[in-house]
Structures are given as structure tokens and as C-alpha cells.
Amino acid sequence: MDRIKIVGGQQLNGTIPISGAKNAALPLMIASLLTDDRLSLKNVPNLADVNLLARILRNHGVDLAVDGKRSGPAPYLGETFHLTARDIVDTTAPYEMVSRMRASFWVLGPLIARMRKARVSLPGGCAIGTRPVDMHLSGLRALGAEIDIDEGYVIAKAPNGLVGNRITFPKVSVGATHNVLLAAALAKGETLIENAAREPEIGDVAECLVKMGAQIDGIGTSTLRIQGRDRLEGAVHSVVPDRIETGTFAFAVAATGGEVLLEGARAEHLQAALDALKRTGASVEAVPEGIRVSRQGGEITPVTVETQPFPGFPTDLQAQMMALVTRANGTSVISETIFENRFMHVQELARLGADIQLHGDTATITGVKALRGAPVMATDLRASVSLVIAGLMAEGETLINRVYHLDRGFERLEEKLSRCGAIITRVSEG
Numbered sequence: 053m054d055r056i057k058i059v060g061g062q063q064l065n066g067t068i069p070i071s072g073a074k075n076a077a078l079p080l081m082i083a084s085l086l087t088d089d090r091l092s093l094k095n096v097p098n099l100a101d102v103n104l105l106a107r108i109l110r111n112h113g114v115d116l117a118v119d120g121k122r123s124g125p126a127p128y129l130g131e132t133f134h135l136t137a138r139d140i141v142d143t144t145a146p147y148e149m150v151s152r153m154r155a156s157f158w159v160l161g162p163l164i165a166r167m168r169k170a171r172v173s174l175p176g177g178c179a180i181g182t183r184p185v186d187m188h189l190s191g192l193r194a195l196g197a198e199i200d201i202d203e204g205y206v207i208a209k210a211p212n213g214l215v216g217n218r219i220t221f222p223k224v225s226v227g228a229t230h231n232v233l234l235a236a237a238l239a240k241g242e243t244l245i246e247n248a249a250r251e252p253e254i255g256d257v258a259e260c261l262v263k264m265g266a267q268i269d270g271i272g273t274s275t276l277r278i279q280g281r282d283r284l285e286g287a288v289h290s291v292v293p294d295r296i297e298t299g300t301f302a303f304a305v306a307a308t309g310g311e312v313l314l315e316g317a318r319a320e321h322l323q324a325a326l327d328a329l330k331r332t333g334a335s336v337e338a339v340p341e342g343i344r345v346s347r348q349g350g351e352i353t354p355v356t357v358e359t360q361p362f363p364g365f366p367t368d369l370q371a372q373m374m375a376l377v378t379r380a381n382g383t384s385v386i387s388e389t390i391f392e393n394r395f396m397h398v399q400e401l402a403r404l405g406a407d408i409q410l411h412g413d414t415a416t417i418t419g420v421k422a423l424r425g426a427p428v429m430a431t432d433l434r435a436s437v438s439l440v441i442a443g444l445m446a447e448g449e450t451l452i453n454r455v456y457h458l459d460r461g462f463e464r465l466e467e468k469l470s471r472c473g474a475i476i477t478r479v480s481e482g
């Protein structure tokens with residue numbers, strides 16, 4: 053199993069190209085189920101989660117070619133995927149696949165909309181919390197799907213097709229918004245989604261659906277009005293840059309010092325995180341090529357941060373912020389309001405010498421003078437990368453085990469960091 057070895061204490065200087073967003077690429081790939089035409093997606097990141105979803109979609113009958121060739125583990129940045137769901141041969145998404153990646157549950161809406169039936173495994177819990185799917189199901193029921201749960205599977209049918217309706221989500225959910233939005237694009241008539249998630253990845257999917265022929269008003273707001281179509285067409289779409297990868301590298305630069313251009317990044321997609329980063333003392337500037345982040349000496353100022361749905365501070369950057377303020381010159385407070393169990397990194401950061409107290413959904417972090425390298429364990433994707441940031445700051449060597457978590461969501465992480473001066477290598481073992 054691969055491990056990552058970091059020798060801390062190096063500044064980061066240079067340019068880091070930002071990849072396409074994992075959390076947009078996944079639902080965009082799923083959108084291919086809505087049409088028998090070809091959907092071409094540019095700037096798809098080469099990640100374990102993307103490759104797993106490709107396998108799941110192939111199982112449904114989707115034909116996938118990468119840049120005109122059959123897909124394979126090509127290591128190129130920003131591949132183009134051509135997906136064609138001419139014949140959907142299987143409307144079952146099995147447990148073995150859905151349990152490995154929750155986003156694959158989002159095939160449910162498109163399969164019911166197009167095939168009028170679907171059998172999709174419930175995803176189950178995961179390291180960051182229980183993560184129910186009740187709002188996905190109530191949203192799809194409102195569009196006319198008949199849904200039963202049997203032996204861990206959602207069995208859904210809509211013999212006469214889905215029909216538009218008004219859906220008001222009781223709380224903001226990225227996944228439920230994706231699932232219902234995708235289904236509504238092929239439903240009869242108008243669907244109104246109120247309290248929709250506003251994450252940029254939702255906007256990216258909505259824009260792709262518009263290119264495919266749906267009419268959608270309110271993109272980027274919490275009210276989406278979708279006029280469904282009998283049939284959607286193919287389209288060409290480029291995946292939005294990854295705001296979480298952007299934020300992660302921005303926090304890493306603030307942690308180590310130095311100056312890095314995050315090429316292609318869009319500041320408006322992570323303004324709350326950049327504002328919080330500025331409060332720690334880093335300098336952040338939106339420039340035509342992306343975002344320039346620097347910290348030239350000086351102490352890290354402690355901050356108080358609470359995670360919120362977009363446009364608030366993202367839960368997917370909470371662990372990285374925590375790693376940064378372990379070295380602040382005072383006490384920071386970080387509250388996690390989205391997932392109840394997203395503090396798995398706390399124990400591991402403590403192994404490097406961080407001083408963190410947990411009380412319910414709030415972590416109180418008292419800055420220490422130095423972190424010291426140690427062997428640590430990656431637990432989930434964003435927690436793992438917080439250990440990378442901590443390792444870059446720490447004195448001596450940090451060895452991160454279970455790096456397959458990182459490979460799910462960070463493309464060429466070691467290469468991007470080492471090109472900016474980090475000492476970071478992958479140690480492969482039989």
C-alpha cells in the first residue's frame with residue numbers, strides 16, 4: 053500500500069495548475085445517462101473516484117472514450133471524456149460499487165427519468181457521518197417516482213415518466229439538489245427547487261444541462277426553475293476548476309510561507325475561505341491567471357470559523373484550516389455544522405504535536421510553536437490532505453499511511469507540491 057513521505061520546513065514557491073473539480077466531474081458524468089447522444093466533458097481530473105464512476109457508468113451501458121481512445125489509466129491532466137449512453141442495459145447500481153463512492157447514488161434520478169425504473173443500492177454511512185438520503189428520495193417522490201426500500205436497495209419506478217413539481221428542501225443538500233435537478237431535466241413540465249444548494253458544482257451541472265437542451269432559471273441561486281424536456285441532446289462542456297483543491301493549496305502556502313500562483317482558480321468560488329485565510333495573515337490576490345497566495349514571514353493569526361453551505365466556509369476545507377492554525381499565535385475556534393463526525397484528523401494532528409480540544413461540533417485549537425513529524429493515518433479525503441499540510445509545516449519526517457484516500461480527490465498532489473519546493477515523495481510497497 054502506498055505511503056507519502058514528507059520532510060517539512062520548506063517554503064512553497066511557484067505555480068500550481070488547478071485541476072477540474074472532482075465534485076463537478078462526477079455529476080456531469082452522471083448527466084450522460086440523460087441522453088442517447090454524446091456528452092463530451094473536457095478538463096476531467098484523473099482521480100480514483102472518477103475512474104470508479106466510469107466503471108459504474110459502463111456497467112449501466114455507457115460507452116466511454118478518452119480523447120478518442122479507449123479509457124485507461126492515462127496520467128494526463130484534464131482529460132476529455134466522451135460518454136454515450138445510447139442503450140442503458142442495466143438499471144441496477146450494485147452495493148459493491150455504490151458503497152465505495154456515495155456520489156454514485158446520484159445515478160438514481162437520471163435512471164428513473166430516462167428508463168422509468170432504477171434499482172440503486174443505499175450508500176450507507178462513511179467516515180464523516182451518517183449521511184442519510186431522505187431528501188433525495190422525497191424530492192424524487194415529488195416528481196412522481198414510486199420508491200420502496202428492499203434489502204438495502206432503493207427500488208424506484210415511474211411507469212408514466214416523471215412530472216415536474218415544486219420541491220422545498222428542509223435543509224441544503226448538494227447531493228439531493230444534484231439528484232433532483234438531473235431528474236427534472238427529463239421530467240414533464242416545470243420543476244421548482246427551493247432551498248437548492250448553491251455550490252458552484254451545481255451551477256456547472258445546470259449549465260451543462262442547459263447546453264443539453266433543458267431550460268433552467270436561477271442558476272447560482274437557491275431557487276432553480278427547470279423546464280424539463282422529452283429528450284436531451286449531447287453537448288460539450290468543460291469541468292469547472294476545483295475550488296477545494298484551490299483552497300487546499302492556498303492554505304498550504306499560508307502554512308509553509310512562500311508565494312504560489314494557483315493557475316486557473318476562481319476566487320469567487322471560495323471567497324469565504326480566502327477571507328478567512330487573509331485573517332490568518334496570508335496575502336491573497338485574484339489575478340487574471342488565477343489566485344496568488346503568499347505569506348512572507350510573520351506569525352499566523354488565530355481565527356474563528358464555522359462551516360456553512362456555499363457561499364459560507366466549506367466543510368471540505370475545515371480540516372485544512374485546522375492544520376494551518378495549529379501553529380497560530382493564539383487560540384482558534386472551528387465549528388463543523390454540516391457533518392457530525394468530521395473531526396477524524398484531530399487525533400492525527402495531535403500526533404504531530406497539535407493542541408486541539410473537541411467539544412461536540414467545535415474544535416478549539418491552541419497554536420503551538422512547532423509541529424514534529426510522525427507517522428499518521430489518512431482517514432478520509434480532506435482529513436488526509438490536512439495531514440499533508442501539517443507535514444509540510446512540521447520539523448522532520450511525516451509518513452502518511454492509507455494514501456488511497458488522497459488519490460480519490462487530489463490529482464498529482466506530490467508532483468504539484470514538489471515542483472514548488474516541497475520535499476514529498478510516494479513510497480510504494482508491494
Ligand code: EPZ
Nearest residue numbers: 075155183184185186187188224225226227228390391433
Ligand atoms: C457533497 O456531499 C460533497 N460530495 C461533499 O464532498 C461535501 O462535503 C458535501 O457535499 C457538503 O458540501 C460530492 O460533491 C461528491 P450534502 P453530499 O447532501 O452531497 C444532510 C468530498 O470530500 N443530508 O450536501 O453527500 C447530510 O447528512 C466530499 O469531496 C440529509 O440529512 O452532502 C449533511 O449533514 C465529502 N438528508 C448535510 O445534509 C439527505 O437526504 C449536507 O450533505 C441528504 C443530506
